[in-house]
Amino acid sequence: MAILIIAEHDNCTLKGATLNTVTAAAQMGQDLHLLVAGSNCQNVADEAASVEGISKVLLADNSVYAHHLAENTAQLISQLGTAYSHILAPATSNGKNILPRVAALLDVGQISDITAVESADTFQRPIYAGNAIATLQSLDNIKVITVRGTAFEAASTGNDAPIENVDLQIESNLSSFVSEEIAQSDRPELTAAKVVISGGRGMGNSENFTLLEQVADKLGGAVGASRAAVDAGFVPNDIQVGQTGKIVAPDLYIAVGISGAIQHLAGMKDSKIIVAINKDEEAPIFSVADYGLVADLFEAVPELEQKL
Amino acid sequence: MKILVAVKRVIDYNAKVRVKADNSNVDLSNTKMAINPFCEIAVEEAIRLKEAGSAQEVVAVSVGPKACQEQIRAALALGADRGIQVETDDNLESLNVAKLLAQVVRDEQPDLIIMGKQAIDSDNNQTGQMLSALLNMPQGTFASEINLQEGEVQVIREIDGGLQTLGLTLPAIITTDLRLNEPRYASLPNIMKAKRKPLAVVTPETLGVELKQHSKLLKVTPPAERSAGILVSSVDELIEKLKNQAKVI
Ligand SMILES: Cc1cc2nc3c(=O)[nH]c(=O)nc-3n(C[C@H](O)[C@H](O)[C@H](O)COP(=O)(O)OP(=O)(O)OC[C@H]3O[C@@H](n4cnc5c(N)ncnc54)[C@H](O)[C@@H]3O)c2cc1C
Ligand SMILES: Nc1ncnc2c1ncn2[C@@H]1O[C@H](COP(=O)(O)O)[C@@H](O)[C@H]1O
Numbered sequence: 416m417a418i419l420i421i422a423e424h425d426n427c428t429l430k431g432a433t434l435n436t437v438t439a440a441a442q443m444g445q446d447l448h449l450l451v452a453g454s455n456c457q458n459v460a461d462e463a464a465s466v467e468g469i470s471k472v473l474l475a476d477n478s479v480y481a482h483h484l485a486e487n488t489a490q491l492i493s494q495l496g497t498a499y500s501h502i503l504a505p506a507t508s509n510g511k512n513i514l515p516r517v518a519a520l521l522d523v524g525q526i527s528d529i530t531a532v533e534s535a536d537t538f539q540r541p542i543y544a545g546n547a548i549a550t551l552q553s554l555d556n557i558k559v560i561t562v563r564g565t566a567f568e569a570a571s572t573g574n575d576a577p578i579e580n581v582d583l584q585i586e587s588n589l590s591s592f593v594s595e596e597i598a599q600s601d602r603p604e605l606t607a608a609k610v611v612i613s614g615g616r617g618m619g620n621s622e623n624f625t626l627l628e629q630v631a632d633k634l635g636g637a638v639g640a641s642r643a644a645v646d647a648g649f650v651p652n653d654i655q656v657g658q659t660g661k662i663v664a665p666d667l668y669i670a671v672g673i674s675g676a677i678q679h680l681a682g683m684k685d686s687k688i689i690v691a692i693n694k695d696e697e698a699p700i701f702s703v704a705d706y707g708l709v710a711d712l713f714e715a716v717p718e719l720e721q722k723l
Numbered sequence: 724m725k726i727l728v729a730v731k732r733v734i735d736y737n738a739k740v741r742v743k744a745d746n747s748n749v750d751l752s753n754t755k756m757a758i759n760p761f762c763e764i765a766v767e768e769a770i771r772l773k774e775a776g777s778a779q780e781v782v783a784v785s786v787g788p789k790a791c792q793e794q795i796r797a798a799l800a801l802g803a804d805r806g807i808q809v810e811t812d813d814n815l816e817s818l819n820v821a822k823l824l825a826q827v828v829r830d831e832q833p834d835l836i837i838m839g840k841q842a843i844d845s846d847n848n849q850t851g852q853m854l855s856a857l858l859n860m861p862q863g864t865f866a867s868e869i870n871l872q873e874g875e876v877q878v879i880r881e882i883d884g885g886l887q888t889l890g891l892t893l894p895a896i897i898t899t900d901l902r903l904n905e906p907r908y909a910s911l912p913n914i915m916k917a918k919r920k921p922l923a924v925v926t927p928e929t930l931g932v933e934l935k936q937h938s939k940l941l942k943v944t945p946p947a948e949r950s951a952g953i954l955v956s957s958v959d960e961l962i963e964k965l966k967n968q969a970k971v972i
Binding site: 482485486489507508509511512513514519520523524527528537541542543544545546547548550551553554588590592593594595597598610634642645651652653658666667678684688689701702705706707708709710718722 | 734736739740742749761816817818821840841843844845846847848849850851852853854855856857859860861862863864865867877880881882883884885886887888889890891892895900901902936937938939940941942943944945946949951952953954955957958959961962964965969971972
């Protein structure tokens, strides 16, 4: 049986997390179908068709799917899903929102946030903020899974898979879209950036984050934050890195004014190289850092920016 | 309006987790346990709605062994009116918890159900969404603000890229994110008072819910350790190391 992968997109472009999910799916089976559910999203379907390994794109292009409302989209996926052995989505806020609803509609469990595929039914996933790794075997006939993007390479493109239209219009009338505030940024996406520089409570205020933005721009990186920095209102919620925020694993992660609580480490400790800049030499962040600099960030970061 | 909150007993977020030597699971003996932080936020939100006069009753439910009555009492001490324990010994999978909660909801008929977005032990992030599916109710996950309106609740959600506002018909299910509120501490008199608040115990059998196993835990292992690195003495040395040793810039 084939594997159904749910594409992550904003009706304009296919999001990178989809490509990592395709790689995970390819380790479970051969026949991979990619579902693009949205509105006015032909362009996304075209991009989806170019993903290597995909044998078919399913396009459900209907205004009822415009905002990925869980009530509508989960019904759609569960109806299509009965024909598949696996249903996969990236562990993004959309995937996390919709896929458990799909699982329950199909009366099967979900395995969240997998980081490795051992076989078609056995997977690894971190538990307890990454302090333990569980190996789980699914006993369900349809395996519903979300995939941690940083644990899998991105699939390449260059394919030309056929696109098939799905004419299912499902509207629950239980929920309605009111509005959205999405930040526009020229920097790379946090979860896909090769370099991430994150600030914590030590940054002191929102203006000081421009120090980090300047370094990020020199290195072509993205800016992240600790929960404390988000809670204090220095930066928006969607750049929180950690157990309950974004998971990142760049080549270079620079933690500035972050103490290194386990909830923060859970979101970045798989980075290749970790740098910590903190004025407290006892800060736990130094125990995971490849390079630690004990210094006042307000001296060290401007100097770093200038010398890069 | 009646509000149901689901609270889970989990390891305290400050406690250190150890994996058992035989790799069968994590070792929670002698570990400090607490109410899941996201559930605490759920309880706080329910109590605020009650204090604002929007809700009349707050019911706290937990699924688990007898020990989870401690967490129900904690919710009662924060201001919930009564508790329900669904007694099970197993560490249940989310779908089974959702099925048990669904039956409690059918019996209790709340207008609003508030849960955590994620339990910090399993890190599943599933139960609220599953419960919504089982009850065919709308879901407002990862909520950072809730506004009750006539026959509707508006929820501001923390999503990738920013914030989204949805309108949900009632009854609805909401899962909490960190920015929804800052939970209060229970006062000593309220902790004492909570001991006398009603706490009912039901079982999967009395609820008439059949549980099924959906996955098997094969093993639990410690994560790969990061070896501690070095301290550099200057920004110059840091840049030199990143360029020539790590080769990442
Ligand atoms: C349920 C739950 C979920 C959570 N999820 C997350 C999560 O996803 N992500 C997350 O990050 N946290 C999370 N947390 C919070 C976590 O426990 C910590 O509270 C948080 O990570 C601390 O942030 P911080 O390191 O910025 O602040 P602090 O711990 O206050 O550390 C600030 C650091 O800045 C340093 N500093 C101050 N001034 C300077 C200066 N001038 N120069 C250099 N250094 C300076 C200090 O020495 C200190 O080490 C969660 C907590 C809970 C309970
Ligand atoms: N055993 C349980 N008892 C009560 N509520 C639970 C239980 N398990 C999960 N929940 C609720 O579901 C939320 C999400 O949990 P999870 O899906 O396991 O990450 C928790 O914050 C609780 O509100």
